[in-house]
Amino acid sequence: MATLEIRELSVGYGPVRALRDVSVDVPAGAITAVLGGNGAGKTTLLRAVSRTLGFHRGTGTGTIRLDGRPLDGMRPAEVVAAGVIQVPEGRQVFARMTVADNLRAGALGARGGRRAAATALHRVHELFPVLAQRAHQRAGLLSGGEQQMLAMGRALMAAPRLLLLDEPSLGLAPLMAARIAETIQEINAGGTSVMLVEQNAAIALRLASTAYVLDVGEVALDGPADELAASDEVRRRYLGVVDETAAEDAAQAEGITRTLSRWSA
Amino acid sequence: MTTFIELLLGGLSIGSVYALIALGFVVIFKATEVVNFAHASLLLAGGYVTAVLHDDIGFWPALGVGIAGAAVVGSAVEFLVMRRYRGSDQSVLAIVTIGVDILLTTELVRRMGTDVMALGDPWGDDVVTVGGVTLAETRIAAFLVAGLLITVFLLAFRFTSWGVSMRAAAENPQTAALMGIRLGRVSLSAWAVAGALAAVAALFLTVFPTPGLERATSLAALKAFPAAILGGLDSTTGALVGGLVVGVTESLATGYQSDLSFLGRGIGDLAPYLVMVVVLLVRPAGLFGTKELSRV
Numbered sequence: 001m002a003t004l005e006i007r008e009l010s011v012g013y014g015p016v017r018a019l020r021d022v023s024v025d026v027p028a029g030a031i032t033a034v035l036g037g038n039g040a041g042k043t044t045l046l047r048a049v050s051r052t053l054g055f056h057r058g059t060g061t062g063t064i065r066l067d068g069r070p071l072d073g074m075r076p077a078e079v080v081a082a083g084v085i086q087v088p089e090g091r092q093v094f095a096r097m098t099v100a101d102n103l104r105a106g107a108l109g110a111r112g113g114r115r116a117a118a119t120a121l122h123r124v125h126e127l128f129p130v131l132a133q134r135a136h137q138r139a140g141l142l143s144g145g146e147q148q149m150l151a152m153g154r155a156l157m158a159a160p161r162l163l164l165l166d167e168p169s170l171g172l173a174p175l176m177a178a179r180i181a182e183t184i185q186e187i188n189a190g191g192t193s194v195m196l197v198e199q200n201a202a203i204a205l206r207l208a209s210t211a212y213v214l215d216v217g218e219v220a221l222d223g224p225a226d227e228l229a230a231s232d233e234v235r236r237r238y239l240g241v242v243d244e245t246a247a248e249d250a251a252q253a254e255g256i257t258r259t260l261s262r263w264s265a
Numbered sequence: 266m267t268t269f270i271e272l273l274l275g276g277l278s279i280g281s282v283y284a285l286i287a288l289g290f291v292v293i294f295k296a297t298e299v300v301n302f303a304h305a306s307l308l309l310a311g312g313y314v315t316a317v318l319h320d321d322i323g324f325w326p327a328l329g330v331g332i333a334g335a336a337v338v339g340s341a342v343e344f345l346v347m348r349r350y351r352g353s354d355q356s357v358l359a360i361v362t363i364g365v366d367i368l369l370t371t372e373l374v375r376r377m378g379t380d381v382m383a384l385g386d387p388w389g390d391d392v393v394t395v396g397g398v399t400l401a402e403t404r405i406a407a408f409l410v411a412g413l414l415i416t417v418f419l420l421a422f423r424f425t426s427w428g429v430s431m432r433a434a435a436e437n438p439q440t441a442a443l444m445g446i447r448l449g450r451v452s453l454s455a456w457a458v459a460g461a462l463a464a465v466a467a468l469f470l471t472v473f474p475t476p477g478l479e480r481a482t483s484l485a486a487l488k489a490f491p492a493a494i495l496g497g498l499d500s501t502t503g504a505l506v507g508g509l510v511v512g513v514t515e516s517l518a519t520g521y522q523s524d525l526s527f528l529g530r531g532i533g534d535l536a537p538y539l540v541m542v543v544v545l546l547v548r549p550a551g552l553f554g555t556k557e558l559s560r561v
Contacts, residue, residue: 055439057352080445092440094433096555105433108426109445158445 002067002083002161002193003028009062011044011053018044019217026162031194033208033225035201035238040214042197043089046164050086051076080109083161087168091151095140099131102139102150106157116159124153127183145176162193169200181207201238205229267397272520273513278404280512281411285466286489287504288415289459294498295435296455298355303342303362304463305486306369311335311464312384312471312478313373319385332464339460343453374480381477390473407469414465415505422501427454491541497554506552511537
């Protein structure tokens, strides 16, 4: 279990500001959700934590601490060794490698060696039996849901203390999305803190204990997940619930619609 | 018929040496997406070290030092030069390797002058004759050693952690970094391995019937380019097959030159490139090059 503390994080890609003064807490052993539409800066937030902004020429200021220890200045491999693993958006399995090799790749950055990897593999196969059945298939031939399982299983191979999930339900059939949601709960119950980034607010708010709503790079709302789920604004904007007052709000909001520039895909 | 078999076997032997060179070339391309035009100079460096040292410390130790030396030169190029340009466009990096190649080759050629240096190999000009087919011992050694090294390499690539991290980094560097794979180490090891393989190839490019290590050796090393390209730049199997194809083509075209006199002289040097062009016309990604295989 691990506590993540993000304080006044600002990130820019060249002249484009992606995040401004964002502070987020992920308490130990909890699931924390970060919601927001396209371009709200959710993926950027995760990149800042996993120290992979450099791949996109992003630069940031602010502090990120894991159990009080700053992650700033670390290389991605050091963040992984510290126990923070990110499951990237769009799954990004190694399509040309077998399922087994994908899982093996997941254990490469972990401390603990062969025995730890064997234990982790056992656990992953328990969580996702399909990965054991398809061990020798190329990952590119798996279905979308199976690829998401593989991406999560691969991350679990490093026995993370904090798991960063980027849109795990993206592009999945509702049944599969529910299946993934269940697994996230199971992983969390096993003692892994989870930071869950989602566009699908319904799923995220059901899983999480606390949630943050990002809007154009800033934290617009935050609080306990059930309170947010009940709030009109979240219902209207992210849950697609339309009631009368919400419709009125929406009409008012029309006038101040902001244009979003896309920077995170 | 005997001539044909001799030419074929000779071609397979020199082809396996080309395959060694091409393999290093492909490994660097896979790990870093850089087309390494400095590869021939790595080969020259390995050969030079062996040639200089063999009189004093004996052939086998000299070969060992040559292999290690080429690996070190390869790593140094990665660490001191390529790493500074990380994040640049691949075409920029390719041009940087041309610069490195010119520097290294110029220095080595300056040291060698017009000498033809022997590497002091134990086989000399001995030949083996089986059923009327005559083959130089050096050719047999080349085939066996190259075959062994390639096998070891492919097994390592497939089964070791090094191989897994190499393939993962090749396919998706950013995700590999998210798994804690250190991309710097991966590319460093790729350059080192490529250098070592090139040094072994240098030995077999300069033994009998070739006179020895000279400035033209780097030209012979260039034949690994068509080998790697016709096999598919990102395929280790491709490098293997490409090397053999180039070797056999060259050997047959040179051997039957007199029958092909209407094409003029020197067709043997040209043939590998012709084969490459024909293969690329039919299969633009090379024989084994990957087209995308993925589901979204």
